[in-house]
């Protein structure tokens with residue numbers, strides 16, 4: 001269908017499911033075990049309702065914000081997801097160009113299918129790119145990767161901590177070895193140290209992608225080490241409980257991304273929206289000390305606004321950007337931003353908020369039932 005028929009993220013996903021190959025869809029859509037956490041990530045938003053305020057002036061309404069000091073037209077960013085070439089020959093560059101058109105920030109995966117340099121080249125010089133870091137178990141290799149992206153102009157490191165081993169993603173494991181197929185040219189050449197071996201496919205794509213990552217990271221060792229080798233801001237991606245949010249703050253990070261990897265890692269890890277709610281109630285001081293983000297299951301502008309009411313600085317989306325670039329390339333990505341922007345603006349106005357700062361915890365209420 002023509003792009004102007006696409007009204008929602010769900011519409012975009014329907015088209016993507018028709019164009020994606022079986023294995024690409026298996027890799028993109030899969031989640032751990034019986035995929036409960038993946039579904040609950042989205043369903044968690046259904047338990048939060050607004051308390052809109054009326055009779056407030058909203059003809060002027062500004063949904064823009066900053067993330068780590070970098071401008072973003074809406075409080076949304078691209079969460080780094082691997083292997084964009086599986087869905088479209090231009091891969092991550094679609095997301096880069098679409099993010100520029102929509103004026104949002106892209107976090108580039110360590111396991112991108114284009115090289116970090118190619119993605120940086122697709123960007124406008126003034127555009128902000130962040131880097132999602134999988135730390136190699138060999139510190140020297142890790143340092144090289146960090147120095148490379150730092151010199152390419154990436155502006156922050158999102159250290160992923162929830163994927164020290166791959167979750168059990170059965171549809172991905174069942175599908176043929178995606179990395180061998182390379183229908184759209186080389187999928188994966190950034191990391192010579194991680195050449196996939198035939199026969200490893202029993203672990204699925206994800207298993208091979210994280211095979212050489214550091215499984216022994218600690219707060220005491222890894223964060224100070226990162227600080228010692230880079231000046232870039234450090235965000236920890238994959239915080240799944242209040243206790244670890246506090247430890248991250250104490251370790252001196254610049255931000256935390258509450259995330260369970262889109263339900264792809266530990267099945268029955270709590271939905272990030274619930275962790276955010278717990279953090280707001282139990283440790284509101286955390287929001288004054290670091291920037292807090294969430295990702296997982298975001299489908300609507302109202303989801304974004306709900307997270308912001310609870311104190312999130314911005315919200316990440318993974319699969320929706322992969323689906324958009326698979327279905328329509330760059331235009332799909334900028335359309336996705338446009339849809340979210342329209343939905344966020346409508347929600348803010350109807351809520352009585354003319355700027356991001358006016359989104360407050362008092363404007364949201366958690367219920368113990370959810371709509372059917």
Ligand code: FNR
Pocket residue numbers: 027028029041079080081082109110111132160237259260261262263264295296297298316317318319320322
């Ligand atoms: C991911 N995610 C991910 N995270 C990460 O830190 N490094 C990575 O390489 C990847 N790769 C990846 C591939 C695919 C296909 C998906 C769907 C996800 C997780 C991603 O950053 C993000 O946390 C989730 O995608 C958020 O959930 P939603 O928006 O997909 O529901």
